Amino acid sequence: MVDSFGRTIDYVRISVTDRCNLRCTYCMPEYGIESVSHFDILRYDEIIRIVKILAYHGFKKIKITGGEPLVRKDLHQLVAQLNQINGIEQITLTTNGVLLAESIDELVKAGISAINISLDTLNKELYHRMTRRDQLENALLGIKSALNYPQLIVKINCVPLGIKEQNLVEIASLAQNLNISVRFIEMMPIGYGNEFEFVSQKSIEQLIEKEYGPLIPVYEKLGNGPSKYYKIDGFKGIIGFISSLSHKYCDCCNRVRLTCEGFLKTCLQYNNGYDLRSLIRNGGTDEQISRAIIDTVDQKPLEHNFDKLNVKEKEIKSMFQIGG
Ligand code: SAM
Ligand code: SF4
Numbered sequence: 001m002v003d004s005f006g007r008t009i010d011y012v013r014i015s016v017t018d019r020c021n022l023r024c025t026y027c028m029p030e031y032g033i034e035s036v037s038h039f040d041i042l043r044y045d046e047i048i049r050i051v052k053i054l055a056y057h058g059f060k061k062i063k064i065t066g067g068e069p070l071v072r073k074d075l076h077q078l079v080a081q082l083n084q085i086n087g088i089e090q091i092t093l094t095t096n097g098v099l100l101a102e103s104i105d106e107l108v109k110a111g112i113s114a115i116n117i118s119l120d121t122l123n124k125e126l127y128h129r130m131t132r133r134d135q136l137e138n139a140l141l142g143i144k145s146a147l148n149y150p151q152l153i154v155k156i157n158c159v160p161l162g163i164k165e166q167n168l169v170e171i172a173s174l175a176q177n178l179n180i181s182v183r184f185i186e187m188m189p190i191g192y193g194n195e196f197e198f199v200s201q202k203s204i205e206q207l208i209e210k211e212y213g214p215l216i217p218v219y220e221k222l223g224n225g226p227s228k229y230y231k232i233d234g235f236k237g238i239i240g241f242i243s244s245l246s247h248k249y250c251d252c253c254n255r256v257r258l259t260c261e262g263f264l265k266t267c268l269q270y271n272n273g274y275d276l277r278s279l280i281r282n283g284g285t286d287e288q289i290s291r292a293i294i295d296t297v298d299q300k301p302l303e304h305n306f307d308k309l310n311v312k313e314k315e316i317k318s319m320f321q322i323g324g
Contacts, residue, residue, distance in 0.1 A: 014062060036261055268304065
């Protein structure tokens with residue numbers, strides 16, 4: 001599909017739950033979360049129905065996210081069914097990795113081709129403080145289990161927090177001996193992310209270059225997203241940056257998002273889109289769902305305006321509710 005600004009939209013990020021086994025301070029509060037009721041969460045058959053129609057409209061790539069997608073039961077069964085849909089070429093997953101070791105075999109068998117694992121620090125005490133859970137070892141086990149599959153693309157996603165003990169150079173060093181991408185993702189002013197200091201890409205580049213030498217740009221397009229990649233002499237893997245604030249990528253945006261409640265969102269920053277769950281549960285036909293998808297893609301805004309204070313239709317939900 002092509003949106004009203006001429007961008008090809010062929011990628012959907014599907015959140016399968018708003019629940020999570022961690023409580024990252026920039027994403028979720030510690031207590032008082034009102035989870036979406038099980039009844040209100042899209043069933044797998046409803047997700048499949050929507051994706052079949054998206055695929056009919058040319059969508060090719062799916063990212064499964066959440067909350068923590070691996071807390072949803074039998075996720076591999078959803079992946080296997082998505083993998084059967086004509087036109088779907090790639091299904092990838094974003095996870096905190098804590099439950100990955102126990103589900104990796106089934107996920108790979110079901111057709112997952114790439115996994116992004118979120119890991120903000122290798123410091124056990126800071127990991128515990130930032131996620132409010134003592135799960136670093138399980139997250140590392142998850143990464144190790146993914147690396148047992150040479151055909152799987154494994155990326156580490158790290159959100160810089162402006163905290164010295166986070167040791168971003170140590171995180172970057174994971175790409176030294178392993179064939180993985182380590183990506184630094186700028187904190188977005190969404191939900192609890194508003195409470196954190198902004199850490200610029202430039203400052204991280206300087207830290208890494210001081211330790212390991214020059215970052216050499218990779219010009220080849222890698223992955224579905226806006227990441228800018230660099231090689232470092234002697235590194236097996238690569239370093240990436242996703243800097244949606246300091247380097248706006250909206251002109252090449254290729255995605256929509258389906259929340260776990262079945263709301264098809266046009267953009268992270270805005271609350272507009274279409275309530276596909278109500279449409280489906282009120283007997284909507286495939287033609288009506290199709291029309292709703294076309295309308296949603298048509299409404300995609302030109303760009304985010306995170307730097308502006310008064311934005312109309314601003315999203316007030318947090319990342320775990322939207323699906324990051
Ligand atoms: N639980 C999974 C995980 O952590 O990978 C999937 C969902 S999580 C919301 C997806 C990604 O969003 C994570 O990499 C997390 O670090 C990132 N994230 C959450 N809040 C953010 C924010 N305010 N700015 C930038 N990234 C954020
Ligand atoms: Fe959970 Fe991911 Fe949010 Fe952390 S970033 S609280 S792991 S959903």
